[in-house]
Amino acid sequence: MILIVAEHNNTVLNNATLHVIEAAKKLQLPIHVLVAGSKCTDVVSAAQECAGVRKVLIADNDAYAHQLAENVAKLIYQLSTEYSYILAPATCFGKDILPRVAALLDVEQISDITDIINQQTFVRPIYAGNAYATVTTSLSKNVITVRATSFPLCGSQDKCDTQAIDINIPASNTEFISINSTDTGKLPDLNSAKIVVAGGRGISSKDKFTLIQQLAEQLHAAIGASRAAVDAGFVPNDLQIGQTGKVVAPDLYIAIGISGAIQHIAGMKDSKVIVAINRDPDAPIFDIADYGLVADLFDAVPELIASLSKAERLISSE
Amino acid sequence: MRCLVAVKQVIDPYVHIRINKEQTAVIQENVKMAMNPFDEIAMEAALQFKEQGIISEVIAVSIGAPGVQETLRQALARGADKAIMVMSEKSYNPLSIAKVLAKISKQQEVDLVLMGKQAIDNDCNQTGQMLAALLDWPQATFVSKLQLESTSLIATREVDGGLETLKCKIPAVVTTDLRLNEPRVISLPNIMQAKKKPLTEISIEDMGLELNNQIATTTIQPPPKRKAGVKLNSVTELVDKLRNEAKII
Incomplete structure (x- = not known):
């Protein structure tokens, strides 16, 4: 099975996640999405409606409000037992958290894939996109970040099931201070603009x-x-x-x-x-x-x- | 406070890379090498904290073939106090590198590890986060502003759509982004002086770690070429093409 870590701000599900869901379909395995956040019901609803998602896992807890790598990685590690693929978008969010998950699992990570050839073979850019490497894995657990723009958006479906996760891991050594978002006014965000x-x-x-x-x-x-x-x-x-x-x-x-x-x-x-x-x-x-x-x-x-x-x-x- | 700075030797960013005939590797022989630019920034950050009296010792570490020594000498010339060279003829993936760095971090009893957010060759962006996990230390990645206090650090991170500020307890791992600082230029006297600074060599086999690459690179290919389009003569023509040919506006 595949676990996709959703990127969101507790209110809106980031489109990057929808691209990852579409990419994951190429692996031809059931897809679960993890929403780790705080008071994130809108995000959960959005994830339930993503075509191809079988189940949405909800870890709704103040400890995950800012999705800090220190504790979210431990949460994913604890949930990882039944999954053979753990995916996240290769955004600042996914790049921050997923290598930490991989190290906890003692497996290597495949970063920033732009194509999925089959369950063992992936393509990723190296040297700033001046070359493309084809990599193969024989691991039973694969931790992968996905370049969102290389895959289309997933469609919509009737809401799938959810499952509440009752694991509370505090980020005891990291404290969130602030976020200063760039104001794009009425214009769309760079990552999602047509x-x-x-x-x-x-x-x-x-x-x-x-x-x-x-x-x-x-x-x-x-x-x-x-x-x-x-x-x-x-x-x-x-x-x-x-x-x-x-x-x-x-x-x-x-x-x-x-x-x-x-x-x-x-x-x-x-x-x-x-x-x-x-x-x-x-x-x-x-x-x-x-x-x-x-x-x-x-x-x-x-x-x-x-x-x-x-x-x-x-x-x-x- | 003791600080470890991990520096990687990479193909100089201004060199155009070439792929071998078998399409299995990027040619490294007889190519100009340099310190990974993001690691230069990490080294600069460490040196600035040392100059401010916040960090007492800066230790540079690199892993690779004998030629990597050059990059460590450069780190010493910049101002690192000592260097550790982990000799390895084989090229290892980030998880193994993180395991080596974790062992050295403990041996050297450092309070802070600084390194670039990614190496510009394989663009993995993994090692710092993996190291933090292995040590169970907090992490601040993609940092563009950093403030050190006695028991914690305050880091501003470049995230999609803005800047995030975190406070991490020390010991911690920090990975640096481009805009943290401008690395200094190395002066000739410093290069001479660096030759006298201690550089310890250890073999990766002697580290007592079980290391192996789990993921294999099978082929390396040039990127698909985008064909050049047409040159237009006027804005009117451009609007017409976008509207009627590309049908995009």
Whole structure:
């Protein structure tokens, strides 16, 4: 059987989990989902409705309110007996907790898989996506993190059963102090957005990044950035897309003023359609873009915004 | 407070990697090597705490073939007090590495282990968390801000969608993210001085641990190539393509 560790904030089930559920179906074994949290009934309901889930295990306890690795790993370890696969998304959440589970079980972990060949064989990127390794396991317990963007979302189903877990493990050596969430306003979150508008060093200043903001609002897109833009202080670092930041794969990725350093490309090359707007015709981003526009972004982006809003007005007046 | 910093030798991040003909490995021979950039940040953090008088001794450790000594000498040149080199001709997966580090952490009676959040070669992002589990110590991963007190540490972590701050009792394991600090440049006198600092060698076989790789890498392949698309002449053309060809807006 498969145990998937749900990522959530006690209110909303993170979409990354839905991708992991879809990936797990390739293993052709019954799927259980663990929701460890505090007052997390909405999350449990959402997990029950994920197509393919046989049962949702609920560990609802104040001790799990912030899902700290120290105690959540021990909880998963205690629940692990009947499972041959333990999966979580390869997000900051899954990456933090799952290796700790693996070490408790004395098994190695397979990180960040992008494909499942069969029950023993998996594919994962190495060297920032510059190579892909096929790995094989003969372990009876497999601890795996899954790159969410490599698998589709699961569908929905009628609610499956739940089972309450009455194990209370305090995190005695770790204390949660605070979380400062980045405010994305009305825009979607980077991890779940269908369209991402990303800006690079070419934007030239923090003030001018509002141009990216306006285009994102027009398209109801998430805002992203290259490492150069983050390092220059144009945007906070959690908007960084790339090997050392977030890996995204939206339907449409618009790279503006981004040259396309290999580290950046590793974070977005699986997007369905890539648009690049850059003044430099030799920028490497054009090698992977479906549609390239060699232009000064300060001319092209306002024109793009105007043309999209004009089209919107036409449609709404029809 | 004694601090262990684990440093890994990797292919220099600015080198384009090559895969061997058999597609079983990335070519390591005659390739420029460097300290894993995330580990450089961990080392810098340890050195800054030492300069502030919070950490008394910084011990660098690395595991690998004899060439790894170079990376440890570099750690000493940066300012580590001593180095431990665990010689291993065989390449081990993170769980085995964590077991070696757990043993050294106990032997050296350290209060804090710092290391990069991941190595830029295999991108596993496991060793620190595994080490914390084996020692039953708290962990703070992906740390971009760190404050040490006598019995605890306060770490700000880079998580999806924001920053999380945790307080961990010491001893603890901390893995470092890019924005924690900017590693110093090594000066020539320090390189000379580093040659006099103690570097202990031990063989991995002599550690009394049973180590073996449970997961095997069977093939390594280049990433699927994305074909370049078309260059357009105007915004109008772009909007038209997105609307009528890609049908995406």
